[in-house]
Amino acid sequence: MRERRLFFILGCCFIALFLMTSRIVFVNSITSQKLTEKEKLVANFITEHVARVEPLMRETYLASWEAAVTGSEEAYKRTAELQFKLEKIYTSKDDFLKLKGWKESGEVKEHLLARQLRVLYLAYLGNQIPEELLKKIVDKGTEAEQLFSTFRGKVDGKEVTMNDINLVLQNSTDSAERKKYWEAQKASGKAVEAILKEVVQLRNEAAKVLGFPNYFVMSLTLGEQDEAELLKLFDELDSLTRQPFTSVKKEVDQYLARRCGIQPQEVRPWHYEDPFFQEAPDIYKVDLDRWYQKTDILQLSKSFYSGVGLPVEEILQRSDLYEKKGKNPHAFTSDIDRKGDVRVLANIKNNERWMGTMLHELGHGVYDKYMERSLPFILRYPAHSFTTEAIAMMLERMSKNPWWIQQMLGLSDSQRMELQDSALKLARLQGLVFSRWTQVMFRFERELYRNPEQNLNRLWWDLVEKYQMVSRPEGRDAPDYAAKIHFCIAPVYYHNYQMGELLASQLRHYIITHILKGADVKSATYIGGKEVGEYLKGKVFALGATLPWNEMIKQATGETLTARYFAEQFVR
Secondary structure: OHHHOOOOOOOOOOOOOOOOOHHHHHHHHHHHHHOOHHHHHHHHHHHHHHHHHHHHHHHHHHHHHHHHHHOOHHHHHHHHHHHHHHHHHOOOHHHHHHHHHHHHHOOOOOHHHHHHHHHHHHHHHOOOOOHHHHHHHHHHHHHHHHHHHHOOEEEOOEEEOHHHHHHHHHHOOOHHHHHHHHHHHHHHHHHHHHHHHHHHHHHHHHHHHOOOOOHHHHHHHHOOOOHHHHHHHHHHHHHHHHHHHHHHHHHHHHHHHHHHOOOHHHOOHHHOOOOOOOOOOOOOOOOOHHHHOOOOHHHHHHHHHHHOOOOOHHHHHHOEOOOOOOOOOOOEEEEOOOOOOEEEEOOOOOOHHHHHHHHHHHHHHHHHHOOOOOOOHHHOOOOOHHHHHHHHHHHHHHHHOHHHHHHHHOOOHHHHHHHHHHHHHHHHHHHHHHHHHHHHHHHHHHHHHHOOOOOHHHHHHHHHHHHHOOOOOOOOOOOHHHHOOHHHHOOOOOHHHHHHHHHHHHHHHHHHHHHOOOOOOOOOOOOOOHHHHHHHHHHOHHHOOOOOHHHHHHHHHOOOOOOHHHHHHHOO
16 A cells, blocks of 8 residues: 555656745845845746646646546656656756856755755756666666566476566465566566666666765655654664564464464565565454445545544545546545645445555645645745655554444444454554665665675565575575566665655654543544644645755754654654
8 A cells, every 4th residue: 555656756846836826926025125146047947847837737637637547648648748848947057057056155045945845956956867868767667667568487397477466475374386476576576687786787887987886865855854863863773673563574474384284484575464574464354345345435535634623525526536447546645736725535345455545645645735825836835745645644544443433433442342452463563564665775775876886686585584584595696676667667765665654654653642632542542622723734744845855843842853753652
């Protein structure tokens, strides 16, 4: 579920907005008196830039929406053409040199203007790659993506799909069969290995052209993230989760061993239900679907968000929420024009997955909808992609919360108690399993770009054994890392999923402690808590990108991002 939504990101996650608003007219009316000559130049550049970008951006999002809803080839083609035009704007060397000069001069002091200058500078910087090199990167990335889309592993000479593989890993009790299907999934790594390594080399070459030591560092910098700070954060997370994960991992392995008639020490990667052990097996047999089968998922979503003071009716009126031919089968949220036209694409079914999905997507939706409209165009987007993920994740968790289910669905105390223990255990297990998996992804990708010539096969399993505590297959020497598509199509992004989880827990802690004073930590549901919505609107949404993400988090919670509250929620 965490991986279904990769943002439609432009350069360094920035989006320009509609030009003629009363706020901008007001700002422009005072600039001649309050801004320096250089600041006036920057302000004029921004005005002209937004005038070019805003209508094109809206066209692009509308075309993308039409494509997703209808499956129209014409709409997909138009989306690609518009996206290319939009990205082309940020390749201008002349504009980049202007921005660079203004930034390095240190003469742009006015806060919002300086912030816009920095955001634009980073957006242009990421696009100053020589055109021939950029084309090679895009072409190779497309080749890898196409290979992933068309590749089919084989079992006993017969091609199998990912659905076939997942079915076996979820249900089979035959270790030999499970191994064959697991190896079939990993075979895609061997097929894409050479292309991925070439893409990594090209990305590193591009980073060096722009003055960075490698692509990993460049990507973090463009996203206003610092390598040393992230390492410290992930080390903290490792320290807080290692012992409890070791304990719960034994429980998982005992369950898997019993299922397959082996000893726990014989458990290998193919015994887990997910090929990468990034999702937890349901060893507690929690059936939440039965509570949602006869409910109205849409009405529950409306009721909950209205109760916390974040009405979503306008979002839902513009949305496309149920299955139909040609429609994208997944879910995402789109802010079409940054003036309030926020939409959700979904395919609702009456089960827990879609309850969680709607809470998640509407979390993105309210972040966009309730952003302060008077903000400068270039700053009217979330502080970072992971900060909007945090809101979505925090609210999505409610679909598995026994007390939330009880209150929203009218369960009795005995019915809630029936699912409470196992649901809380499963949530803890899922949180721990995913946190250990993200350690592998973050640290492997860092090393991948630092030294792509090292033995990556061995590095991968070294990290898997250290952080996931999964034993490597005896004698195996294969590029299993390359079977993870994210290294090709979403490079240096995966750590943001975990950062979203950390912030979700940190916001939850602050809300329970300071907003819902006296609320029980375990059973807090926010239901009817309009003060929760007011807090989120005032301290998170309204700020947009006026502050770097960690400064925004500090203002909203009193401290910078930490793993402590994630551990408090999922470890203790």
